[in-house]
Amino acid sequence: MEEGSSESGQDGGALSAASVGTEAVAAAAVVRKTVKMSETRDFIPCASEGTCLRDYSRSSGSSAAAAAQPDVASCTGSSEAAPRDDADADAEIHHTPDYARRAPAARLRIAPLELFSAAPSPPAAPRPPAKAADAEDAADDGAAAPEAGAGGGAQEGAMGCQIARTDKGNGDCCGQLRQEYDSLLREKGECRRVLEDLMRENDLKTKECHEAQTSLRDLQMELMRKSMHVGSLAFAVEGQVKEKTRWRQLLKDLSEKFKALKTEHQILLKESEEYKKCLSDATQMTTTIHQYMSQYASLESEFKDLKEKFSEEAKEHKDLYNKLIELKGNIRVFCRCRPLNTEETAEGASMAIDFDSAKDGELIVRGHVSSKKVFKFDSVFNPEEDQEKVFEKTAPFATSVLDGFNVCIFAYGQTGTGKTFTMEGTEGARGVNYRILDELFRVVKDRHDLFQYEITVSALEVYNEQIHDLLLTGSQPSTTTKRLEVRQVAEGVHHVPGLVEARVANMDEAWDVLQTGSKARVVGSTNANEHSSRSHCIHCVMVKGENLMNGERTNSKLWLIDLAGSERVAKTDAQGERLKEAQNINKSLSALGDVISALATKSQHIPFRNSKLTHLLQDSLSGDSKTLMFVQISPNENDVGETLCSLNFASRVRGIELGQARKQVDVGELSRYKLMVGRAKQDCKSKDAQIKSMEETIQSLEAKNKAKDLLTMNLQDKIKELESQLLVERKIARQHVDNKIAQDVERKQQQQQQSHKMEENSTYMRSPMSERNLNTTMERPPLSAAPKKDPGMAKQPFSDSNNSDTYSFNQLMSLAEEKENANPDAAAKARRVSLCNGGARQPRRSSLIPLPRRNSLMPLPAGGAKTPAPALAAASPLDKIKEYSSPPLSSPPVMSNDKGGSRSKRISSILRRSLQKKVVIRPPPSGQAGRRAGAVAAAAAAQGIDSARRAAARRVPAGGGAPRGGVHQNRDKERGWNH
Numbered sequence: 001m002e003e004g005s006s007e008s009g010q011d012g013g014a015l016s017a018a019s020v021g022t023e024a025v026a027a028a029a030v031v032r033k034t035v036k037m038s039e040t041r042d043f044i045p046c047a048s049e050g051t052c053l054r055d056y057s058r059s060s061g062s063s064a065a066a067a068a069q070p071d072v073a074s075c076t077g078s079s080e081a082a083p084r085d086d087a088d089a090d091a092e093i094h095h096t097p098d099y100a101r102r103a104p105a106a107r108l109r110i111a112p113l114e115l116f117s118a119a120p121s122p123p124a125a126p127r128p129p130a131k132a133a134d135a136e137d138a139a140d141d142g143a144a145a146p147e148a149g150a151g152g153g154a155q156e157g158a159m160g161c162q163i164a165r166t167d168k169g170n171g172d173c174c175g176q177l178r179q180e181y182d183s184l185l186r187e188k189g190e191c192r193r194v195l196e197d198l199m200r201e202n203d204l205k206t207k208e209c210h211e212a213q214t215s216l217r218d219l220q221m222e223l224m225r226k227s228m229h230v231g232s233l234a235f236a237v238e239g240q241v242k243e244k245t246r247w248r249q250l251l252k253d254l255s256e257k258f259k260a261l262k263t264e265h266q267i268l269l270k271e272s273e274e275y276k277k278c279l280s281d282a283t284q285m286t287t288t289i290h291q292y293m294s295q296y297a298s299l300e301s302e303f304k305d306l307k308e309k310f311s312e313e314a315k316e317h318k319d320l321y322n323k324l325i326e327l328k329g330n331i332r333v334f335c336r337c338r339p340l341n342t343e344e345t346a347e348g349a350s351m352a353i354d355f356d357s358a359k360d361g362e363l364i365v366r367g368h369v370s371s372k373k374v375f376k377f378d379s380v381f382n383p384e385e386d387q388e389k390v391f392e393k394t395a396p397f398a399t400s401v402l403d404g405f406n407v408c409i410f411a412y413g414q415t416g417t418g419k420t421f422t423m424e425g426t427e428g429a430r431g432v433n434y435r436i437l438d439e440l441f442r443v444v445k446d447r448h449d450l451f452q453y454e455i456t457v458s459a460l461e462v463y464n465e466q467i468h469d470l471l472l473t474g475s476q477p478s479t480t481t482k483r484l485e486v487r488q489v490a491e492g493v494h495h496v497p498g499l500v501e502a503r504v505a506n507m508d509e510a511w512d513v514l515q516t517g518s519k520a521r522v523v524g525s526t527n528a529n530e531h532s533s534r535s536h537c538i539h540c541v542m543v544k545g546e547n548l549m550n551g552e553r554t555n556s557k558l559w560l561i562d563l564a565g566s567e568r569v570a571k572t573d574a575q576g577e578r579l580k581e582a583q584n585i586n587k588s589l590s591a592l593g594d595v596i597s598a599l600a601t602k603s604q605h606i607p608f609r610n611s612k613l614t615h616l617l618q619d620s621l622s623g624d625s626k627t628l629m630f631v632q633i634s635p636n637e638n639d640v641g642e643t644l645c646s647l648n649f650a651s652r653v654r655g656i657e658l659g660q661a662r663k664q665v666d667v668g669e670l671s672r673y674k675l676m677v678g679r680a681k682q683d684c685k686s687k688d689a690q691i692k693s694m695e696e697t698i699q700s701l702e703a704k705n706k707a708k709d710l711l712t713m714n715l716q717d718k719i720k721e722l723e724s725q726l727l728v729e730r731k732i733a734r735q736h737v738d739n740k741i742a743q744d745v746e747r748k749q750q751q752q753q754q755s756h757k758m759e760e761n762s763t764y765m766r767s768p769m770s771e772r773n774l775n776t777t778m779e780r781p782p783l784s785a786a787p788k789k790d791p792g793m794a795k796q797p798f799s800d801s802n803n804s805d806t807y808s809f810n811q812l813m814s815l816a817e818e819k820e821n822a823n824p825d826a827a828a829k830a831r832r833v834s835l836c837n838g839g840a841r842q843p844r845r846s847s848l849i850p851l852p853r854r855n856s857l858m859p860l861p862a863g864g865a866k867t868p869a870p871a872l873a874a875a876s877p878l879d880k881i882k883e884y885s886s887p888p889l890s891s892p893p894v895m896s897n898d899k900g901g902s903r904s905k906r907i908s909s910i911l912r913r914s915l916q917k918k919v920v921i922r923p924p925p926s927g928q929a930g931r932r933a934g935a936v937a938a939a940a941a942a943q944g945i946d947s948a949r950r951a952a953a954r955r956v957p958a959g960g961g962a963p964r965g966g967v968h969q970n971r972d973k974e975r976g977w978n979h
């Protein structure tokens, strides 16, 4: 029905204009549709619509017209008559959107059509109830008719009812009926007219309706569009609202965040303040840190330098230590440990050796028991260290060989520990033999300008105590015919005569030869080693060198020995040939052990000849060689016993002091050098003797010098003593002399007075010349030579002036003697002598002046009687005095009187001493000169004592300042100053 109405709504033009009900239904359907639309949009006002809807639904009832009327009235009333709702309605209309306002208007336009279609019914109002009931039935039918869709169905129904009623009343009502029928016909005509009018009107209305419908449809469409638009807008609004809410939430969050940030900002501000404060501290700290950093850097560089220095020092120390060891002649021992092999690893064997301090040459054997044993060697190589590393420390031996030293390198150890690996190596990991030959030829190449070398190689083995030449073809033990023995070819030189020596020019040739030898060696499989060496393999590289600069020739040997491994026969389960081999190997190794023990204990007898091996190694083990031993060990804890044995043996070997290795100079050259050495030794001896005698001379001279110095010192002391004594004596003498002079003057005056009186009394007057003392006349020199002196001069007090040495000396002597003798006459005479005028003094002076003053400088001997010379010297002036004195003076009591003699001796001794002092004072440098002369003489002792003496003698006067005559020299000699 709804679809039908909608269809009719859509195709409104096709609908019958007469079918009001249909239209009404269609309108209702449209309204319903509109309502439906409005229902979907909750924002469209619904109050009036609800009413309209209710009205329309009612209008679809049986009395559609009657029912519709009040509804329409209510509709219209609601819009027109009800003043109460006007304002609301206006407001509603005013507020209601345009499309909503048009809808009721459309409904209102439909309402007259419905009214018209129901209009014929009201005239039947006065109908009886039955009729009314029928009418109701008819209305019901009529109500059903519109539903069936027939426009005139209601009218025909009504007519049918009337006919029925007519039939009911039949006859009596026939007239009435006719009337009624006529009236009805009229009515019908009228109705038809009305109907026609209505039809026309209806057409018009239909047209209007159509238009309205069209506009309604447009409106609906618009409404729909708008609705949709509104919907979309609402959706958009909704989205916006949601967005807004979200934004609000976001804003809220942001504001919260902002708040948090603000607080954080506050905190940060505070922190920044603090940081600002801290910044200055930090700056300070930074500078301090920088300072420390620079200090640290400098310290670090210093530390680095120190470290480098330390490492250099350590290296140097090590080198020096090595050199020391080398000088001491120890056998150097390197220890090498092989890695665990696959079998051992599979068995889960663990390492028994600790290599933590291997760099210091130490290794620790942990062993089965808890105790650890530490061994120290020259170098320790752990299992990880390769052949190159091992050779690094072996290389210097190559240079030693070329320098002319015998070198022996041998590998010792338990079977299967890597002796052959170390010595021979493999194709990819060359061993010591290859590398040392390579190094040898490299150095030969380097030295080709200065040295010329000739290198020969031989290879032998000691198998079951027999020496086999490995370079002989078919030299297998079974086929060998030639028995080789070790012979001593020269003192300390052992050799195997008959050994093939292949001369090689380069490394390849040498290696080929050695390989040939190694391949010919007896090798067998044992439990311990699949390729076990069953013999001691010995390669000998002989180097003949010539120094092209000085022609020195050397003849040295390099022994490269791979010993057979020691093995426990029980452990290896050797049998037959292998057992014999093992026994021989162990025997020779035990002989080696004996030799080592003997060497270690510095035994008188070293059992080198107990085995072929030790006999061959004799040169290497007895001091002429540089020897290096590789002790090979196994890391396996199951081999600890053997390892300890090997290590103990190696330790003993390391302890052997062989003495310094000797350069193997060629014998021819050696004799020449020996001769030269002999001569040099003789020269040395004679030189030594010379040096010894010179040393003795120097020693004796030094001793003499010392004695002289001592003597000089003693003399100086004595002189000082005498000086002080002399001073005292001089003072005393001066006092005494002054007293005497005063007494003499007095006495003289008295005598003169007495004689004057006597003369006056007894004799006649004399001339002035007669008053002169005869003595003075006698003393007077010839008149021509005697200058007249002022008489006042005689009265001059006694002076100790040097200018009047002779005078004062004589005067002093005479006065002293007078004083001693207490002889007034003599004293007077002496006074006269001393105080006489110049004419009287001159002759005496002439006699005394020639006496050199130095006469009195002669040292006084201890006993005056024993030394006549000083006595003479002392006596001579007195004799002279006597000689020139007048008779009363010629025999002075001084000389005759014993008592006076002793005194005069004393005085003279004092004087002499004083003069002696003068001597000392005058030439003070003479003693020093003597000493210097002594020193010079000592220095010149090597050239001869006499020349030194002459030099000293020459230098003494020069040192003294004034030249001295031979007398002085003699006196010096007498004093012992030049000795």
Ligand SMILES: Nc1ncnc2c1ncn2[C@@H]1O[C@H](COP(=O)(O)OP(=O)(O)OP(=O)(O)O)[C@@H](O)[C@H]1O
Pocket (backbone or CB within 6 Å): 337, 338, 339, 383, 413, 414, 415, 416, 417, 418, 419, 420, 421, 422, 529, 531, 532, 533, 534, 563, 564, 565, 566, 632
């Ligand atoms: N340092 C090492 N690095 C790697 N492998 C090693 C080392 N030392 C020894 N070996 C290996 O151990 C095995 C035994 O070594 P080698 O034959 O040299 O022992 P050996 O002491 O000579 O034995 P023998 O006394 O029985 O002749 C070899 O296979 C060898 O390659």
